[in-house]
Amino acid sequence: MTAATHRSAEEIGRTAAGPRELPALGEQRAAADLTHVDTVLANGLRVLAVRKPNVPMVEVRMAIPFAGDDPLHSATAEVLAETIATGTRRRDRVAIDTELALIGGDLGTAVDPEHLSVSASSLASGLPTLLDVLADILTEASYVDNEVSREAERLIERLAVARTQPRVIAREALQRHRYGTHPYTREVPEPDDVAQVTPELVRALHADALLPRGSVLVIVGDIDPDAVTGQIERALSAWSSDKAARELPSLPELAGGNLLLVPRTGAVQSQLRLSAQSVSRTDSRYAALQLANLAFGGYFSSRLVENIREDKGYTYGAHSGFEFTGQNATVQVEADTANEVTAAALLETRYELGRLGLVPPTDADVESVRQYAIGSLLIGASSQAGLAAQLLGLAAVGLGAEWLSGHPARIAAVTTDEVAQAALDFFAPSRFTGVVVGDAETLAPQLRSLGGVTVESSES
CATH class of the missing domain: 3.30.830.10 (Metalloenzyme, LuxS/M16 peptidase-like)
Structure with missing residues (x-):
């Protein structure tokens, strides 16, 4: 018997005629009817x-x-x-x-x-x-x-x-x-x-x-x-009061501006944290913005991950996503990098933010993130615990099961042009502010030359 030889992933993915074609995306299941x-x-x-x-x-x-x-x-x-x-x-x-x-x-x-x-x-x-x-x-x-x-x-x-x-x-x-x-x-x-x-x-x-x-x-x-x-x-009949539970005061609108370099003396790694104002889940643009975010940095095949992780190796992980607080919403971009590539990683992150609006996702890109968004939503709601967690996040801002059931259809209806507009409107580099945390003595010269970064006066 001839011993089996090990084949690499690249070899498995190729045929005599060239790279093996990926199978077509399957039909997306409909959202469950939530009684x-x-x-x-x-x-x-x-x-x-x-x-x-x-x-x-x-x-x-x-x-x-x-x-x-x-x-x-x-x-x-x-x-x-x-x-x-x-x-x-x-x-x-x-x-x-x-x-x-x-x-x-x-x-x-x-x-x-x-x-x-x-x-x-x-x-x-x-x-x-x-x-x-x-x-x-x-x-x-x-x-x-x-x-x-x-x-x-x-x-x-x-x-x-x-x-x-x-x-x-x-x-x-x-x-x-x-x-x-x-x-x-x-x-x-x-x-x-x-x-x-x-x-x-x-x-x-x-x-x-x-x-x-x-x-x-x-x-x-x-x-x-x-x-x-x-x-x-x-x-819960004995749990009662005439007073209402105390809500968090509204957050101010977030404006773009310089990043702040926060000193962390002796650190060998840096943390990049960028943030910009977004829109709530009830906004008519939210579904398109959700897909734009996925294309930028919201999943492993995104542009940001492909650039600063896969291509350049600046970080083990980069991610962008939403943070909802009351009726306020922001989008965050995160990456941890070695000191020697921190400025380069920030430069490439800004580049990808700008490129998303100027070279927007194609029809194929949008279809890919659409399938991912709907699939992730359905998978998250497939267990009792996952569904309960999703509904609590929605209920805390006044939404309910109807919003969750209807969201796959809203995502499915988004056009490539709407994603492109959301990318241009919400991911412009000038809309973002944030921090870089790391060793200021090492980082400050490069970040100052890059521009758009100020240095905190003393370590906190």
Whole structure:
């Protein structure tokens, strides 16, 4: 028997007549019909319940507006999120964990400057228990002194590590450069602030800010949407207030301008972070802008990735994408590079931004990103957890299942000319600002000669 020989990918992709042709793109599946109920309960909580019975499970997602301008708000909110499920008047931490385990469930919380988020799941048969535990922590969380102290100490350790990470440093620098002292910039509290948080402060924040009016609960799974809405209303009947949860103040419009070089002495890599104002998902241009973004840097076959990763090897990864905050939207461009190629990577990024408008995507390019966009949307919504996450992001800005169901058709209707116009209108290099974080002594001479970059006066 003759031993099989190994063939390279290039050899596999070629025939005697030349490169092997790629198969044609298949027909795109239609979006699923989402049987749902979208209503507001008597306590002001919006409930979006969707039937998706592919597995006998339920996924619950909740977003509670949780903005605050107190200097210790960010730190107190982080401690609250870490300790809200560590005990109530009726259950201690062990009891909560045990009841969730018995129904195949889990429950987690997280907080950012905009929302306190709750993620939970269980077997569909265990939903009454899951809702009872959820109601218990929303109305009766005890924040026992030793639990708050222990979790605060752990949080301080994690924050100390996080604040040394280049991506965290770059994100904070971008936020300060874009929005100054706006509350939205307080994403990672200072360890010293966390050390000042007391159980009394956490309990006071819970009573004052953890409110149903203006909040959203999404439930997806093997449920009857009508019946489960009544079940949720009964379970959460004790969670009520005349006040509304506090929304984050509107962000200012982002203007283009110079990039800021933020010194990070001794760093061997740099972080490029560019940002420009975009449009919300309800804007008629959004679908075209989404496809333009994919063509620029939104997936692996994009122009930016092809240029600074595949062709020139300046970075292991480059990406562009949207950030939605309330009704505000921005587009971000990110890449991490070695110091010696940082200026060149910035030059090529600016070049690709300009080229997208001046040499727009072709019909074939647009069809490729169209298929990717619709396919990604459908894949993301194919699981209960993915669908719940997508719907929560939409519901938090007033949208719902109808928007999600109708978006594949909007993407399918976009023309190549509309993508070209979106590229010209939104990806012009002059619309972007941002930061470069790295060793200023190494980077400043090249970036100054490149132009459009100012140097922060001192390391922060």
